[in-house]
Amino acid sequence: MSILDVRRGGDRDGADGLATLEAGLDALEVHEVRRVPFVKRAWSASWPPAVAVGLFLLVWELVYRSGWKEPYALPSPGDVALSIREQTVGADAGQLLEAIATSLQRGATGFVAAVAIGTPLGLLIARSSVVRRGIGPIVSGLQSLPSVAWVPAAILFFGLTDAAIYAVLLLGAVPSIANGMVSGIDQVPPLFSRVGRVLGANGLQQARYVLLPAALPGYLAGLRQGWAFSWRSLMAAELITNSPELGLGLGQLLDQSRQVSDAAGVYSGILAILTVGIAVELCLFTPVERRILRRRGLGVPELT
Amino acid sequence: MTAVDIHRPAPSASPLTGRSAVRLDGVSKRFRGGPVVLDDVTLDVAPGEFVCLLGASGCGKSTLLNLVAALDEPSAGTVDVDGARPALMFQEAALLPWLTAAQNVELPLRVRGVRQRERRARARELLDLVRLSGSADKRVHELSGGMRQRVALARSLAQDGGLLLMDEPFAALDAITRDVLHEELLRIRAERDLTVVFVTHNVREAVRLGDRVVLLSSRPGRVAKTYDVAIEGTRRIEDPDVAALSAVITEDLRAEIRRHGGQS
Numbered sequence: 001m002s003i004l005d006v007r008r009g010g011d012r013d014g015a016d017g018l019a020t021l022e023a024g025l026d027a028l029e030v031h032e033v034r035r036v037p038f039v040k041r042a043w044s045a046s047w048p049p050a051v052a053v054g055l056f057l058l059v060w061e062l063v064y065r066s067g068w069k070e071p072y073a074l075p076s077p078g079d080v081a082l083s084i085r086e087q088t089v090g091a092d093a094g095q096l097l098e099a100i101a102t103s104l105q106r107g108a109t110g111f112v113a114a115v116a117i118g119t120p121l122g123l124l125i126a127r128s129s130v131v132r133r134g135i136g137p138i139v140s141g142l143q144s145l146p147s148v149a150w151v152p153a154a155i156l157f158f159g160l161t162d163a164a165i166y167a168v169l170l171l172g173a174v175p176s177i178a179n180g181m182v183s184g185i186d187q188v189p190p191l192f193s194r195v196g197r198v199l200g201a202n203g204l205q206q207a208r209y210v211l212l213p214a215a216l217p218g219y220l221a222g223l224r225q226g227w228a229f230s231w232r233s234l235m236a237a238e239l240i241t242n243s244p245e246l247g248l249g250l251g252q253l254l255d256q257s258r259q260v261s262d263a264a265g266v267y268s269g270i271l272a273i274l275t276v277g278i279a280v281e282l283c284l285f286t287p288v289e290r291r292i293l294r295r296r297g298l299g300v301p302e303l304t
Numbered sequence: 305m306t307a308v309d310i311h312r313p314a315p316s317a318s319p320l321t322g323r324s325a326v327r328l329d330g331v332s333k334r335f336r337g338g339p340v341v342l343d344d345v346t347l348d349v350a351p352g353e354f355v356c357l358l359g360a361s362g363c364g365k366s367t368l369l370n371l372v373a374a375l376d377e378p379s380a381g382t383v384d385v386d387g388a389r390p391a392l393m394f395q396e397a398a399l400l401p402w403l404t405a406a407q408n409v410e411l412p413l414r415v416r417g418v419r420q421r422e423r424r425a426r427a428r429e430l431l432d433l434v435r436l437s438g439s440a441d442k443r444v445h446e447l448s449g450g451m452r453q454r455v456a457l458a459r460s461l462a463q464d465g466g467l468l469l470m471d472e473p474f475a476a477l478d479a480i481t482r483d484v485l486h487e488e489l490l491r492i493r494a495e496r497d498l499t500v501v502f503v504t505h506n507v508r509e510a511v512r513l514g515d516r517v518v519l520l521s522s523r524p525g526r527v528a529k530t531y532d533v534a535i536e537g538t539r540r541i542e543d544p545d546v547a548a549l550s551a552v553i554t555e556d557l558r559a560e561i562r563r564h565g566g567q568s
Contacts, residue, residue, distance in 0.1 A: 018491070022435055022484050029448030029481075191398050197375060198392045199412040199463065209411060213402045296401040297445020 075264040080271065083264035095253070096268070100276060103234060103249040110166050111230040114173035118226060121174065122181025139175045147172030147233035151240045160243040165234065172233030173226045180222010184215035217293060224285040231277050323386060325351045325467055325499040326372055331381035333367055341367050343524035344381070351386070354493060354500045356514035358507060358553065360561050364525030365503040369469045372501065390467040391460035395475050397452035399444045405455045406431060406440040412463045430458040433492060450481035454488070461496065470502045474509070483541060486512055507550045507557065512541045517553060521560050528560055
């Protein structure tokens with residue numbers, strides 16, 4: 001067959017020819033992602049922070065031994081470890097765990113309430129331009145107000161009660177959850193809404209099938225930040241509202257240790273607060289966020 | 305020869321006789337405070353016809369499609385579309401990234417309240433049509449650009465409108481993929497009896513695909529000239545007949561563009 005014959009198109013790709021051509025193109029363009037084995041992933045995720053913590057403890061111990069500060073001002077890592085042991089399995093067994101349970105319960109209750117208030121508030125700000133102009137700047141500005149500043153006002157208003165603690169927590173967490181919702185919706189590409197309209201979706205369907213799922217990553221980031229703000233605000237509130245009528249939370253425990261100049265107790269309290277905060281983030285928010293982002297082809301690439 | 309018959313002679317789209325799939329009569333569009341984008345455009349598309357709208361920047365191609373898709377209202381004149389809501393495809397596939405390929409295809413059916421079992425079956429059938437049945441459960445980011453556009457085509461077909469509006473759907477693809485998709489589009493159009501209004505600024509693409517090519521002038525957009533593509537048999541973008549007609553149209557297009565250089 002001469003070149004001209006081909007060009008004149010006697011034998012063009014038939015339906016089968018086109019199908020195989022297309023299958024070839026698809027195969028060339030799609031890349032298989034190989035998953036790294038779990039052990040390797042776990043190892044590469046855990047050794048760098050382990051080294052960092054080890055170095056930190058080493059420096060701490062060295063500073064302690066240099067005698068720069070008195071032991072009542074700066075305990076050694078060993079003292080803190082002992083204090084933790086005492087409060088969990090030793091003489092004061094259960095004290096620390098009980099405080100963690102009390103605080104976690106308050107934190108969870110407050111966070112759920114903050115989500116219940118912050119989500120519709122965010123939706124309202126995002127979808128109504130009057131509301132946005134009216135309270136949008138205030139709600140996002142509230143995020144920069146340290147929630148500890150609310151504590152005196154809350155105590156005057158509610159007295160030394162649980163209500164005061166929850167009020168501080170909500171004032172800290174609601175704005176960041178609402179803002180997460182707003183930025184999640186603001187970042188939805190206009191093309192998606194156009195697609196919804198072309199497919200014939202009405203207002204409600206548009207929200208259900210397009211807008212809300214598209215806003216989910218931003219909303220989740222807001223939830224994660226909302227938790228951090230809940231926890232921080234709760235600790236600020238507990239530190240100051242110390243009263244026998246209130247249950248003993250981590251903040252109250254920390255303040256009691258300070259009153260008796262128990263430095264190791266103070267540091268073990270700080271450690272407990274930090275650990276709980278990180279644990280909730282790692283066990284709850286990180287996996288959910290990672291799964292949702294990865295499904296959309298976004299977010300952190302697989303460790304290698 | 306096993307090739308699907310992908311060329312049909314252009315149906316005579318007379319505004320006076322027969323039914324039209326799309327009829328634009330004296331359509332003008334001007335956005336608030338802006339210049340006139342479309343000026344007195346009259347265009348008739350017969351059922352089953354493949355019309356390519358061709359023009360340089362500023363000819364209002366996309367505005368015109370938006371009017372036909374009822375995403376916008378004309379400032380003057382009338383737009384009549386026969387049948388259900390037309391499907392519209394963009395340069396971006398615009399698939400929703402949190403859904404799988406199949407779920408994207410199901411979306412228009414969901415919006416219409418079609419039951420799940422039927423939705424699934426329809427999505428399978430349409431993905432099969434665009435030869436992607438193997439990728440039904442893939443996420444958008446796992447698909448290549450060409451595959452995404454094929455999913456978008458399947459999603460458009462799920463609207464069951466019979467009229468497909470395409471706004472430079474292949475402009476962002478590489479040449480080989482684009483060529484294959486041209487062939488696929490013509491195959492599916494023949495199989496499904498689709499009416500297609502295809503916007504492009506690529507002359508060869510217009511000639512390779514269209515039964516009729518409509519050249520639009522720019523600022524404001526007007527119908528400058530219409531060409532019936534009477535090339536018999538299967539067409540390829542590299543065919544001499546396609547090249548010859550493309551050369552003629554390109555000259556006219558350049559003449560249109562030059563007019564703007566002279567004005568300023």
